[in-house]
Amino acid sequence: MAMRWSRAEKLACVMATLAVVIAWSIHLGANGYANNFYSAAAWAGSQSWNALLWGSVDPEGFISVDKPPLALWAPALLIKVFGLHPWSVILPQVLMGGASAALIFAMVRGALTQFSVQLRLAMGSLAVLFFVLTPVAALMFRYNNPDALLALLMTGSAGAALRAIAHGRLRWLAVSGVLLGLGFLTKQLQVALIFPALYLAVALYFGASWRRRAAGLATHFAAFVGTLGLWAVPAALVSPASRPFFGGSKANSFIELTLGYNGLARVSGHGKDSSGILGMLTDRVLSLGRLFAPTNALQWSYFAFVGLVIPVVAYIVLVRKLRQTTSDATLRTFVANPSERDVRATHATLVLAYGWFLTSFFIFSWMKGIFHSYYLVGMMPPMLVAVFVGLGIVVAYREELTRRAWIGLAVLAVVTLAWQYVLMIFAKGWMRTGAIVAGVAVVIGALLLTRGKVGLAYGWNTGVGKTVAALTGVAFLAIPFAATAQTNALPHKGSVPKAPYALKSARKGLPDPCEPDFSSTGATKIESGFDGLRAIATSDAARWPLATVSSYCASLYELATERPVMAIGGWDAVDPVPTLDTFKDLVRNGHVRYFIPRYPTPGGEFLGKVSRKDKPGNAQDITTWVIDNFQSQVIDGLSVFDLSVPKK
Known part of the structure; x- marks a missing residue:
C-alpha cells in the first residue's frame, strides 16, 4: 500500500490550495466578462436548460459555441443562482x-513517498508556488476560456492513473478515463495530448503481467x-431541428467539428504540407523555436530549460540506483515485486508527466493550424510535476552525483536565469523591476560560486549552502513574480488573451468592431454603454429582439441587454446558417425584430452597401437584403435596422 498522508502533508496541501485561490481572486473583476463569447453562452445556459445542454450562444438555441458545452456549465449554474456578474463568470x-x-501537490507527493516527509513537503509546495507564478496559468485560471477546465481534467486524469499504478486497482483507471472523457467534452481532441504518455506509463508499470496491463x-x-x-x-442522433446549429462546422455535424476545426485540422493546417521530405524536416526543426518566440515565451518559459x-x-539517477539496490533489475521483476511499489510510482510519474509535457511541446511547436499562446497552460501541470519530482530525486540522492554533475546543474541554473533576463528585453513596465532583482541575485550567487565549489557541494546545513540556495530561489522567482503580478493587475479581454500584458513590441489592440467608442462619456462597460439598445431589446417580445453578424458581436449585445440575440454566421460569420430564405421567414413571422450590421461607420450610419470586411456567404446576403429593404436609425452609435419598418 502507498504511504498514508501525514497531518503536515494534508495541512500543506490545503494551505497551498487556499493560497492559489486567494492569490488569483485578488482584483478578480479586472477582466470584466473576459471572453464575451463564452460569457454570453453561459448566461444563455442559465436561462434555458436546452441552451445549457448544447452550449447555445443564445437562450433560443439558434447556434452553439464552437466547442462542446462542458466548460459553460459551472458558470451558467452560478449565474442562475447569483445573477449575471463578472465574478460569477470567472470564479x-x-x-x-x-x-x-x-x-x-498530490502527484509530486505520491511520486516521492519513498523519501522523507520534509522532502515531499518542500517539493510539493514549490511545485504549487511555481504554478501560481506562471503567467499563463495566472491568466487562464482567471479567465473563462475552456482551457482552465481542460487543464484541471487532464491533471486529474493523470493523478488517477498514477494512483491506479500505485494501488494496482482498475477502478482508478476507470476514473482517469471518465475525466478524459469529460475533457473531450470540454475541448475535443486537445485532450489527446496526454494519451501517449498515460498509456505508456500504464503499459509499463500497471500490474504484474501484460494481461493485467x-x-x-x-x-x-x-x-x-x-x-x-x-x-x-445524442449530439449525432438528435434531429437538427431540436438543437442549435453546431458553430464552427459546415454541415451541422459534431463529428465534423471533432475531426476538423477542433481536431486534426488544428495540427495539419487544413491540408497544408511542406514541400518534400527535406522541406518537412526543415520546417519541423525551425518550428521548435515557436514556443520560445517572445509572445509565447513570456507566457511560460521561465523554467523551460x-x-x-x-x-x-x-530518471538516470533512479535507474542507476535501482540497479545498485535490486538483485534482479529486469523490468518484469521490478514491476511484479510489491515491495517496489513506491519506486514504481516514482518511475511512472516521471514517464507520464514528462511524456505529457514533451508531447504537448512538440505538437504545439509543429501544428500548422490555429494556435494560441494560452494553450500553453495545459503544459504547466505536467512540466512542474516532472521538474519537482525530478528535483526531489536529485536532492534525495545528491551523494550519488559527481562533481561534474553538480557543475552541470549549476550551469543549468545560470542558463535558466540568463534566459529569464533575456526575456526582459521584450517586456516593459513592472517586469523590469523583476529583471533587476534577478540580475543582482545572479551576480551575488556567481561570486559565491567562484570560491571553487558548486554551491550545493557545501551541504544544505552550512551557511554558504543555505545562502546560495536562498539566492538561487529569489533569482528564479523574481521575474516570474513580476510577470504574474502584472498579468493579474492589468485587464485582459477578448478571445485571444495574452500574458503578461505589456510587451515592448505589442501593438495596441484594434477597436472593437461591435462596440462604439463611449470614451467621451466615460461609459465603456457593457453595463452602461448600451442603454438605448437595452431599451428596444427588452421592450420587444420577439424570439430574437436583435440579430447581428457573428457570434462575437451577438455575445456583446446579449450581455448588454440580457435578451436573446441571433448570431448570423456563427463565430466568424462563415457558418451557413441561417440562409437568406430562412431569415426572411423568421422576419415575416415576427421572430426577429432588429438587425445590426457588423461594421457601422464611425458616425453610426451604414452606407447602404456591405463593407468589404464582411465575410461572403449567407451573412453578406442577409446584410444586403436588410439594408436594401428596411429603415435604419442610430442607437448607441450603432446602425440599427427595424425589420418591421420597410424603407421608404
Missing part, C-alpha cells in the same frame, strides 16, 4: 486553479469512450 475558473494546484488499458479506454458518448451520441533537463537527469 469557477479560479476554483479550478485551486483544484489543479492540489492535484499537482492490457485490462487496465482497455478499462481506461472504455471509460473514456463511454463518458464522451453520453453527450456525443529546467523542465527539459531535470526529469531526464532524475
Whole structure:
C-alpha cells in the first residue's frame, strides 16, 4: 500500500490550495466578462436548460459555441443562482486553479513517498508556488476560456492513473478515463495530448503481467469512450431541428467539428504540407523555436530549460540506483515485486508527466493550424510535476552525483536565469523591476560560486549552502513574480488573451468592431454603454429582439441587454446558417425584430452597401437584403435596422 498522508502533508496541501485561490481572486473583476463569447453562452445556459445542454450562444438555441458545452456549465449554474456578474463568470475558473494546484501537490507527493516527509513537503509546495507564478496559468485560471477546465481534467486524469499504478486497482483507471472523457467534452481532441504518455506509463508499470496491463488499458479506454458518448451520441442522433446549429462546422455535424476545426485540422493546417521530405524536416526543426518566440515565451518559459533537463537527469539517477539496490533489475521483476511499489510510482510519474509535457511541446511547436499562446497552460501541470519530482530525486540522492554533475546543474541554473533576463528585453513596465532583482541575485550567487565549489557541494546545513540556495530561489522567482503580478493587475479581454500584458513590441489592440467608442462619456462597460439598445431589446417580445453578424458581436449585445440575440454566421460569420430564405421567414413571422450590421461607420450610419470586411456567404446576403429593404436609425452609435419598418 502507498504511504498514508501525514497531518503536515494534508495541512500543506490545503494551505497551498487556499493560497492559489486567494492569490488569483485578488482584483478578480479586472477582466470584466473576459471572453464575451463564452460569457454570453453561459448566461444563455442559465436561462434555458436546452441552451445549457448544447452550449447555445443564445437562450433560443439558434447556434452553439464552437466547442462542446462542458466548460459553460459551472458558470451558467452560478449565474442562475447569483445573477449575471463578472465574478460569477470567472470564479469557477479560479476554483479550478485551486483544484489543479492540489492535484499537482498530490502527484509530486505520491511520486516521492519513498523519501522523507520534509522532502515531499518542500517539493510539493514549490511545485504549487511555481504554478501560481506562471503567467499563463495566472491568466487562464482567471479567465473563462475552456482551457482552465481542460487543464484541471487532464491533471486529474493523470493523478488517477498514477494512483491506479500505485494501488494496482482498475477502478482508478476507470476514473482517469471518465475525466478524459469529460475533457473531450470540454475541448475535443486537445485532450489527446496526454494519451501517449498515460498509456505508456500504464503499459509499463500497471500490474504484474501484460494481461493485467492490457485490462487496465482497455478499462481506461472504455471509460473514456463511454463518458464522451453520453453527450456525443445524442449530439449525432438528435434531429437538427431540436438543437442549435453546431458553430464552427459546415454541415451541422459534431463529428465534423471533432475531426476538423477542433481536431486534426488544428495540427495539419487544413491540408497544408511542406514541400518534400527535406522541406518537412526543415520546417519541423525551425518550428521548435515557436514556443520560445517572445509572445509565447513570456507566457511560460521561465523554467523551460529546467523542465527539459531535470526529469531526464532524475530518471538516470533512479535507474542507476535501482540497479545498485535490486538483485534482479529486469523490468518484469521490478514491476511484479510489491515491495517496489513506491519506486514504481516514482518511475511512472516521471514517464507520464514528462511524456505529457514533451508531447504537448512538440505538437504545439509543429501544428500548422490555429494556435494560441494560452494553450500553453495545459503544459504547466505536467512540466512542474516532472521538474519537482525530478528535483526531489536529485536532492534525495545528491551523494550519488559527481562533481561534474553538480557543475552541470549549476550551469543549468545560470542558463535558466540568463534566459529569464533575456526575456526582459521584450517586456516593459513592472517586469523590469523583476529583471533587476534577478540580475543582482545572479551576480551575488556567481561570486559565491567562484570560491571553487558548486554551491550545493557545501551541504544544505552550512551557511554558504543555505545562502546560495536562498539566492538561487529569489533569482528564479523574481521575474516570474513580476510577470504574474502584472498579468493579474492589468485587464485582459477578448478571445485571444495574452500574458503578461505589456510587451515592448505589442501593438495596441484594434477597436472593437461591435462596440462604439463611449470614451467621451466615460461609459465603456457593457453595463452602461448600451442603454438605448437595452431599451428596444427588452421592450420587444420577439424570439430574437436583435440579430447581428457573428457570434462575437451577438455575445456583446446579449450581455448588454440580457435578451436573446441571433448570431448570423456563427463565430466568424462563415457558418451557413441561417440562409437568406430562412431569415426572411423568421422576419415575416415576427421572430426577429432588429438587425445590426457588423461594421457601422464611425458616425453610426451604414452606407447602404456591405463593407468589404464582411465575410461572403449567407451573412453578406442577409446584410444586403436588410439594408436594401428596411429603415435604419442610430442607437448607441450603432446602425440599427427595424425589420418591421420597410424603407421608404
